[in-house]
Amino acid sequence: MRALRARVAGRLQTADGTSSREQAELVAEEITAWSVQRASRGDPPLSEQDERALAAAVLAALAGLGGLQPLLERGDVENIHLHGHDRVFLELADGSLQRWPHPVAASDAELLALLEAMFSRLGQTSREFSPARPIGNLRLPAGGPLGARLAAVREVTDRPRVAIRRHRLTHTTLTDLHHQGSLDTRLRHFLQVAVAAGLNLLVTGGPSTGKTTLLRALCDEIPKHEHVVTVEDDYELGLHLNPARHPVVTPLEARTANAEGVGEISLDDLLKQTLRHSPARVVVGEVRGGEITALLRALGNGAAGGMGTLHAVSARVVPDRIAALGQLATPPLPVEAAHRWAASALDLIVHLTRRDQDGRRERFVTEIAEVGHVGDAAIPDLTTLFGPRPGDARAIPACPPSPVLLTRLEAHGLDRSIFQHAGGRWEHDQGGERS
Incomplete structure (x- = not known):
């Protein structure tokens, strides 16, 4: 295969801008010539299946993925x-x-x-x-x-x-997640209105709970005319790949240092740059360190409807998690300041959980909390709007939003009746009702 790869690579170097189809044709030609040489030596011919496998291996080696x-x-x-x-x-x-x-x-x-x-x-x-x-x-x-x-x-x-x-999943909607059972009818409606109202929110959860997938679905609700700046360690949201839905997107991706240890561009660097691009919304793929201060600053400076994800075991620990990450900033953000910034910058925390049982994996929203002012405990007050239902932990209505937030949501179409009967059923009007 090394000889085949070398011959194909040599031909590709002399060709200008070959497509993947043309590369495959070159590989097929070289394999045919190689098979003729084998036959002239009396070697047994390759089967059609073996030839396809060899062609795939050569192409993979050329791509550097083996x-x-x-x-x-x-x-x-x-x-x-x-x-x-x-x-x-x-x-x-x-x-x-x-x-x-x-x-x-x-x-x-x-x-x-x-x-x-x-x-x-x-x-x-x-x-x-x-x-x-x-x-x-x-x-x-x-x-x-x-x-x-x-x-x-x-x-x-x-x-x-x-x-x-x-x-x-490069394109996911709240309706997709609704059909999959990640959120019910009321949750879908509430989140659609929350995005339309320009609320700042964090999607939280443990590893592999679907945080990025939900964030991508939330972004699908952003009006087409708004300029969105995405900031990520690695491109995962992919909003810029869907210009029909998101025509004005500035995707920013962090860069690690090169082999000489220079050239790094961090999330913190990118977040500080975002406001210079006049965004309507700032969306951060995942916050892991001291860049939390830049995110809170961006959301608190008028970039309404900002969103991001954060690792956390529950919605309740998010304020302390933000304060801990603030200590990693340069200079460190005092805990009291982190709590004040979080209270002023965030409106909602949407928490996800994952459950694996009987060979089946489920990911679903388990809680939505409203972030209030810093209270007597010196941390932001959290009000559970949707809480985990006893038995399966799926989020069901628990308490209506505060009057100020409720007015803001109703202005964008919220049906407040979803909070009139807190608790009870998991409402799902596609594929049957979960109860």
Whole structure:
């Protein structure tokens, strides 16, 4: 295969701007010539299936993805876990775990060589992945329109370990999530109105609870005429890929330092730049550190309808989580100031949870809390508007919004009757009613 790859690569270098179809045709021509040479030596011919597999392997090698290519092309794969070159596990969208029977490289050494080449060529900047720099993160230009996110370690573990997360869903709506059972009729209505009213909100939850998917669905409700600035570590929201729905989007992506340790552009840098672009809305993919102060500053400076995601185990811990992240800022944000900023910048916290049982994975909204003024406890008061229902933790109406917020929401079409009978049923008018 190395000889085939070298011949195809040589032909591609002399061709100007070959398409993927033309690359496939070149590979097919070279495989035909190679098969003729094999026949002249008396070697047995390849089967049609073997020829297709060989062509796919050559194309994958040219793309720099090797044995990972077929896994990244599977639409049902959400996460790929490599524990060495030959222990490959696929986490599927339904929550099941599947063992992939084929190695992705001939050895751990070859896997490391593949990773080194990927870090060198496929990122925004050339990066080093070596014994001297044994931890690396990279966005792959494969696995869908938004690519995939790769995290790799070596030397600090027994064998090379790699985790790849595919961004499967590039366009999701609240109606899609409603049909899937992530939120009921009342929740969908409330969130649609909340976005239309320009409320600032955080989507929170643990790992793999669907925070980015819900954020993407919320963004789908943003009016077409509004200029949206998205700020992300890696492009995951993909609003700029849908100009029919979001014609005016400025997507900003952070950049890690190159192999020489220079050129880094952080989320904090990007958030400080956003207001210079006159956004109607600022949307942050995920806040993990001291950039929380820049986000709160952006939301508090008039960028109505701002949204973002944050790791948290419950809505109640979000103020303290914000205060803790504020301590990572430069200079650190005092806890009291973090609480005041959060109270003035945020309107809602939308919390998600995940439940795996009987081989099935469910992700759903479990709570929506209104963020109020700093109270007697010196933290923002939280009022649970939708709370977890006993038994299954799905969010049901608990308490109407404050008068000021209720007036704002009703001006954009909120049906306040959804709060008249707090508790009770999970209202779902598609595919039956959940009770």
